[in-house]
Amino acid sequence: MAFIETRKTRSPQGSALAQALHASFDRVKEAYDARRAYLATLRELSALSDRDLADFGLARSDIDAIARS
Numbered sequence: 001m002a003f004i005e006t007r008k009t010r011s012p013q014g015s016a017l018a019q020a021l022h023a024s025f026d027r028v029k030e031a032y033d034a035r036r037a038y039l040a041t042l043r044e045l046s047a048l049s050d051r052d053l054a055d056f057g058l059a060r061s062d063i064d065a066i067a068r069s
Helices: 012-047 050-055 060-068
Strands: none
Touching: 012 060, 050 060
């Protein structure tokens, strides 16, 4: 039976690929977190009455722009 020794070596391309994948994953996670924050803000502001929004100086039409900021 033959014995073959294999070694895992890091090539510069493998390292660059790992960094690119990691950066891509970070961007996806940031976008996911931003979307969750947007939806939570939108949900909370939409639950307020028009009178409550007016107390904050807001109109219902302002909710989307505020949630996106």
